[in-house]
Structures are given as C-alpha cells and as structure tokens.
Amino acid sequence: MTDLHLPLDRAAGRLAAQIAAGFRSAVRSGRLTAGTRLPSSRDLARDLDVSRGVVVAAYEQLTAEGFLVARRGDGTRIAPLARPDDGPAPLPRGAAPPSPEPRPEPVLPYDLWPGQPDLSAFPRERWIAAARSALRTLPHDVLTYPDPGGVPALRAELAGYLARVRAAHTDPGRVVIMNGVAHGLSALLRLLRADGHTVLAVEDPTSVRQVPMLEASGFRVVRVPVDGEGVDVDALAGTGARAVLVTPAHQYPTGVVLSPARRAELIAWARGVDGLILEDDYDAEFRYDREPVGCLQGVEPDRVVLLGSVSKSLAPALRLGWAVAPPAMAVRLREHRGNTDLGGPVLEQYALAEFLRGGGYDRHLRTMRRRYRSRRDALAEALNVHLPGATVHGVSAGIHLYVELPAGCDEDDVAARAGRAGVSVAGARPLWSPARAGHAPPALVLGYAGLTETRLVEAAELLGRAVTQGAEG
Ligand SMILES: Cc1ncc(COP(=O)(O)O)c(C=O)c1O
Known part of the structure; x- marks a missing residue:
C-alpha cells in the first residue's frame, strides 16, 4: 500500500x-x-x-x-488521543527555557563559541571497540544496580591515570564517579552545606554556566579577583569563605595558570581557615608548551577535592567525570549518590575503564594535543596579523583564547558585527561579576577546537574587519 x-x-x-x-x-x-x-x-x-x-x-x-x-x-x-510528537511541551508563561548551553542559535559557519572540543574527532571506532570488549566479557551480574560511587574498574583505572598524568594523590577509595564536573560540584556543595558552610568563593571572572547552579545550592557566592598569577589569595582571605572553587590548571576564562607562589598561598589559606579547595581541573589535558603542572590535590590531598571529566577530552555528551576526595568525604559522596540517583550508567563506565586500560585515552589525547596546538598557533598568529591591537591571553593550554580588544572597542558591538559576518564569538563581560564587569577591558573568549587552521585564519580576518568597522563606525 x-x-x-x-x-x-x-x-x-x-x-x-x-x-x-x-x-x-x-x-x-x-x-x-x-x-x-x-x-x-x-x-x-x-x-x-x-x-x-x-x-x-x-x-x-x-x-x-x-x-x-x-x-x-x-x-x-x-485514535483521537494519538498525537504526533510536536517537540517539547510549551513552557508555562513567563518561564525561561532551560539553558544548559548558552550558545546562540543558529550555529554560524565560523563557530568560535568556547566550551567544547572538536566533536568530529570523537574516537568512535575505538570507543565502540572498548564498549564491545567490555560488554563481551562482563558477567551478567554487573548489569544490576551499580556501586553508586562508580564501578571498581573505572575507579581503579582513574586512580592510576590521575596519579600518573596529574600527579594526584589517589587510590580507588578516593575516587567517586560523577556525571561530570558540574554534577560533582553540586553534590559536594550539598555536603558542605550540611557541614555548616554558608559562603563559597569563586573566581572572578568565572564560567557563567556554573553560576546559577552555585547560587541554587544555597551558598552566598562571593567573587574573588584573578590577576596574572591566578586567584588573589589575599582577597580570598577577606571574604570569610572556607570553601573556594578554582581552576588552577588553566583559569576559565582568562587562561592564567596558577603561579607556584599562589599555589602555596592558597594551600596555606586552606590550612589556616580549616577550609576546602574545590579544584576544577579544567583543560588540564591540553598543555602545549611544557609539561602540565601537577594538580593541587596532589600537594594537599586532605584539603583539596579534584574534579575532572571527559567533557573536553572526549565529549560533553558522555556525562562522565570524577571527584577525588579525602577518604571520609569520598564515602559521603558515594552515599549521596546512593541516596539521590543510585549511581551512573554502568556500561559507559566500563567502556571508559577499558579505553583507559587499553591506552586508547592516552593515544586520543596525544592526537588531540597536536591538533589543538596547531589550531592555537594558527589562530594566535592570524589574530596578530588581523587584530594587531588586541592582547591574546591563555595560549599555553586549553582550547580557547582570551582576547582583550583594543581599548575603546565595544565588545557587544564587535560580537554582533562578527555574527553578521558568520563568526560566532562570545563576549567576556557576562563572565565577570556585575561589580567588576564595568572595569574589565573589552574582551572575547574564542574557542578554537572545532575549526581547521584555514578556517581559523579566515575567521580571524573577518573578526579583524568587525573590529575595524566598529572603530570607524
Ligand atoms: C570552567 C568549567 N568547569 C566545568 C564545567 C562543566 O563541565 P562538565 O561537563 O564536566 O560538567 C564547565 C562547563 O561549561 C566549565 O565552564
């Protein structure tokens, strides 16, 4: 028919x-x-x-x-009740749509929006092989409800990997599997609230995506300025907070790597206030010009919780991450997962464990590091040519650049002009606290992971024109 x-x-x-x-x-x-x-x-x-x-x-x-x-x-x-799927149900009047991804729509031809890796490079075949190998060999009984703290194989692989690559102080008992850094963070904040913490210090500027979650956790969130050495520990000491969230490996968004002096000061601060450092190991996988600095957690494992995920190394869609915590806190985190969501998806955890065990993760990171370094070089050089008045920060690591525009530029105007030319860029002002946003130099945060060198050069040229036109107009 x-x-x-x-x-x-x-x-x-x-x-x-x-x-x-x-x-x-x-x-x-x-x-x-x-x-x-x-x-x-x-x-x-x-x-x-x-x-x-x-x-x-x-x-x-x-x-x-x-x-x-x-x-x-x-x-x-x-039947009269049989309906076509017509997309998500309409939101109640006045309700804001959920916004996990503040990326503008539609995605433009030159997408420099920060925050995601080259999704086309996801190692599909090797991931399938790891998943198949795990599924073929696992006994039936692992398909029941898992250990809410994560399957033992993954905790063991991660403990080894993080000790080797991030100089973390780990053993499987300290590792708790979470659905990404954001999930680890929100779970930890619940525990800290239960312990009587009320103030959380956060870097300024910071990842705007996390702020609503931090505020929803019931903390008074105080912002602490970041300078050329990283978070300002003197300012932190003046906040009254005993818990701080930092990105020492590659500050988001400025790209500053926390200096050795500041690392020491931060740890001394935590000891002095009997406090806790939440270390978001952001972009730690991608350090280009020298060996990555080991994580803070490896130095002070009883006062630092290390949070990481595969969101930038593989793909955010996996929603797989970890917390490495002092043993008593790891036990509480595991219980928290047991009491709230019964643990994460098991097969993905085994696939990642197998991927780590077989060396696929290391190989993928080596490939991506080469690719991203070459893209970083292309974009930084092209910005030098086409945007000579700009100052580029954060080149040593990560998958984005923080580009301070020439004084007098209007960052929103530049972003709008760039958008009309097909280049999607994020202004930096929303990442600053309202108190500092007015004083922060105009800047853009440019993610370069997803474009080839040629396209990055073209994007920089269009961006240069957007800045020049803005200055003339
Ligand atoms: C600085 C920073 N850390 C962590 C996250 C969240 O990462 P995950 O995907 O691991 O939850 C984000 C997401 O945008 C981020 O900007």
Whole structure:
C-alpha cells in the first residue's frame, strides 16, 4: 500500500511488528492524524502482499496500545488521543527555557563559541571497540544496580591515570564517579552545606554556566579577583569563605595558570581557615608548551577535592567525570549518590575503564594535543596579523583564547558585527561579576577546537574587519 508508506523488509521477518512500527511512526510524524480511517485488513493485506492474519495482528497490537480504535460498522481509525510528537511541551508563561548551553542559535559557519572540543574527532571506532570488549566479557551480574560511587574498574583505572598524568594523590577509595564536573560540584556543595558552610568563593571572572547552579545550592557566592598569577589569595582571605572553587590548571576564562607562589598561598589559606579547595581541573589535558603542572590535590590531598571529566577530552555528551576526595568525604559522596540517583550508567563506565586500560585515552589525547596546538598557533598568529591591537591571553593550554580588544572597542558591538559576518564569538563581560564587569577591558573568549587552521585564519580576518568597522563606525 504505497500511499501509506509502510516499507517492509521481508528478509527481516516479523512483518506484523514492522507494519505496527510503520503506523506508529506515521502517527508520530503527523503523517496520519487522529480520526483517519484505515483500510480494511483484507485490503491492506492485499496491497502489502501479506496474509490477512499479519495485518489483523498489527491492528490488534496498535489497538491495545491506544494508537487505533476499531468500531463495528465504522472500521478502524487512528485514535483521537494519538498525537504526533510536536517537540517539547510549551513552557508555562513567563518561564525561561532551560539553558544548559548558552550558545546562540543558529550555529554560524565560523563557530568560535568556547566550551567544547572538536566533536568530529570523537574516537568512535575505538570507543565502540572498548564498549564491545567490555560488554563481551562482563558477567551478567554487573548489569544490576551499580556501586553508586562508580564501578571498581573505572575507579581503579582513574586512580592510576590521575596519579600518573596529574600527579594526584589517589587510590580507588578516593575516587567517586560523577556525571561530570558540574554534577560533582553540586553534590559536594550539598555536603558542605550540611557541614555548616554558608559562603563559597569563586573566581572572578568565572564560567557563567556554573553560576546559577552555585547560587541554587544555597551558598552566598562571593567573587574573588584573578590577576596574572591566578586567584588573589589575599582577597580570598577577606571574604570569610572556607570553601573556594578554582581552576588552577588553566583559569576559565582568562587562561592564567596558577603561579607556584599562589599555589602555596592558597594551600596555606586552606590550612589556616580549616577550609576546602574545590579544584576544577579544567583543560588540564591540553598543555602545549611544557609539561602540565601537577594538580593541587596532589600537594594537599586532605584539603583539596579534584574534579575532572571527559567533557573536553572526549565529549560533553558522555556525562562522565570524577571527584577525588579525602577518604571520609569520598564515602559521603558515594552515599549521596546512593541516596539521590543510585549511581551512573554502568556500561559507559566500563567502556571508559577499558579505553583507559587499553591506552586508547592516552593515544586520543596525544592526537588531540597536536591538533589543538596547531589550531592555537594558527589562530594566535592570524589574530596578530588581523587584530594587531588586541592582547591574546591563555595560549599555553586549553582550547580557547582570551582576547582583550583594543581599548575603546565595544565588545557587544564587535560580537554582533562578527555574527553578521558568520563568526560566532562570545563576549567576556557576562563572565565577570556585575561589580567588576564595568572595569574589565573589552574582551572575547574564542574557542578554537572545532575549526581547521584555514578556517581559523579566515575567521580571524573577518573578526579583524568587525573590529575595524566598529572603530570607524
Ligand atoms: C570552567 C568549567 N568547569 C566545568 C564545567 C562543566 O563541565 P562538565 O561537563 O564536566 O560538567 C564547565 C562547563 O561549561 C566549565 O565552564
């Protein structure tokens, strides 16, 4: 029956199920609407060249599911309640749409929006191989509810990896698997609130995406300025906070690497106030010009919780991350997961464990480091040529640059002009606290992970024009 578009794959068998699936998808897509009368089972069987019993079975199945109604004398129709999927339900009036990704739509041809790796480089084949290998060898009983702190194989692999690559002080008992840094952070903040913490210090500027989550956790969030050496520890000491969230490996967004002196000061501060440092190991995988500095947690494991994820090294979509915490806190985090969400998806955890074990993760990072370094070089050089008045920060690591625009530039105006030329860029002002935003030099945060060198050079040229036109206009 061609006009109903019910394609059948005879070799695949289960023809009644195929017919039922074809009707469901026709209803979901809106191709068949409520009340539409269907051909009799005899007619449809003839058109599809199947036995009548096959169509009767499909109709019965769909009637049982509520997709069809059959009435004597009226034939079989699409049920009034069967609706096409018409996207997400409308939001209540006045409600803001959820905004996990403040990236503007549509994505422009030159996408320099920061915050994600080169998604086209996800190692699909090697990930499939790791997942297949895990699935083939795992006993059935691992498919039950997992250890809420993470499957032992992954905690062990991560403990080894983080000790080797980040100089972390780890053992599997300190590692708790979380659904990314954001999840680890929100769980930790719950525990800190229960311990009586009320003030959380956060760098200024900081990742704007995290601020609503930090504020929703019930803390008074105080912002502490960042200078050329990283977070200002004297200013931190004046806030009254005993917990601080920092990005020492590559400050987000300025790209400053916390200096040795500041690292020492920060640890002395934590000891002095009996406090806790939440170390977001942001961009630590991508250090280009020398060996990465080891994490703070390795220096002061009882006062630092290390938070990391595969969001930048593999893909944010995996939602896989970890917290490395002092043993007592690791136990509480694990209990927290047990009490709130019963743990994360197990097969992905085993796949990552296998990927780490087999060396796939190291190989992927080596490839990506080379690729990103070359892209960074291309963008930094092109900015030098096309935007000579700008100052580029944060080149030593990560997958974005912090570009201070020539004095007098209007960052919003430049971003809007760049957007009209097809270049998507993020202004830096929203990342500063309202108190400092007015004094911060105009700047852009440019993510370079997803564009080839040639396209980055083209984007820099367009950006240069947007700045020049802004100055002339
Ligand atoms: C500085 C910073 N840390 C952490 C995160 C969250 O990362 P994850 O995907 O691991 O939850 C973000 C996300 O935008 C971020 O900007």
